[in-house]
Amino acid sequence: MKYNKAILLKNGKTCLLRNGTEQDAQALLTNFILTHSQTDFLTTYPEETPFSVEQEREYLKTKEDSKREVSLVAEVDGVIIGSAGINTIREAEKTKHRASFGISIDQAWWGLGIGRALTEACIACAKDGGYAQLELEVVSANSKAFGLYQSVGFVEYGRNPRGFRSRLSGWQETVLMRLELD
Ligand SMILES: CC(C)(COP(=O)(O)OP(=O)(O)OC[C@H]1O[C@@H](n2cnc3c(N)ncnc32)[C@H](O)[C@@H]1OP(=O)(O)O)[C@@H](O)C(=O)NCCC(=O)NCCS
Numbered sequence: 320m321k322y323n324k325a326i327l328l329k330n331g332k333t334c335l336l337r338n339g340t341e342q343d344a345q346a347l348l349t350n351f352i353l354t355h356s357q358t359d360f361l362t363t364y365p366e367e368t369p370f371s372v373e374q375e376r377e378y379l380k381t382k383e384d385s386k387r388e389v390s391l392v393a394e395v396d397g398v399i400i401g402s403a404g405i406n407t408i409r410e411a412e413k414t415k416h417r418a419s420f421g422i423s424i425d426q427a428w429w430g431l432g433i434g435r436a437l438t439e440a441c442i443a444c445a446k447d448g449g450y451a452q453l454e455l456e457v458v459s460a461n462s463k464a465f466g467l468y469q470s471v472g473f474v475e476y477g478r479n480p481r482g483f484r485s486r487l488s489g490w491q492e493t494v495l496m497r498l499e500l501d
Pocket residue numbers: 358360361422423424425428429430431432433434435436455456457458461462463464465466467
């Protein structure tokens with residue numbers, strides 16, 4: 320899916336929110352590794368990055384060509400500083416109405432409005448893609464992300480006391496959230 324929107328950040332800079340393209344593969348992987356080393360609230364560790372640059376290129380091409388799924392980047396002054404995306408939970412008749420949402424932003428750019436803008440952009444894309452429900456899983460201690468999700472309408476539908484097992488802190492409780500789109 321294609322997407323393009325410019326937003327004004329709280330520091331006065333302009334941030335471009337757009338779908339990632341094949342050309343962004345290396346920059347996105349670099350940003351992915353950076354963001355996954357900055358917080359203990361994401362699902363994976365930096366070295367668990369699943370893709371090579373070539374695989375990331377193919378992944379981004381698939382998302383750009385998709386009528387439903389999207390991989391968005393946030394770009395400031397030509398540098399990718401964050402990303403977010405939606406993926407179909409499972410391409411089966413009973414589940415294809417459900418999409419999952421994920422987001423990560425370079426810590427140097429937190430608190431400027433990018434998280435809210437990327438989240439709202441993904442919600443808009445999910446509606447355009449015809450999904451009936453957007454879903455996510457967030458560590459309950461991640462009050463910033465939890466607060467952001469609640470503020471855009473996500474509601475909690477369960478908790479998993481052993482959702483993640485962190486190297487640093489052991490069990491992390493995760494909150495399951497969903498947003499109806501229709
Ligand atoms: C969570 C994350 C995406 C938020 O992005 P961000 O760009 O810092 O968010 P924003 O600047 O748009 O702020 C979002 C809102 O959260 C609010 N907020 C900040 N701290 C908060 C807190 N402790 N509790 C509740 N709300 C909080 C802000 O006030 C803001 O609301 P506003 O738009 O009404 O001012 C970003 O911090 C991040 O990438 N974190 C690491 C990865 C991560 O946790 N991803 C989510 C995994 S589920």
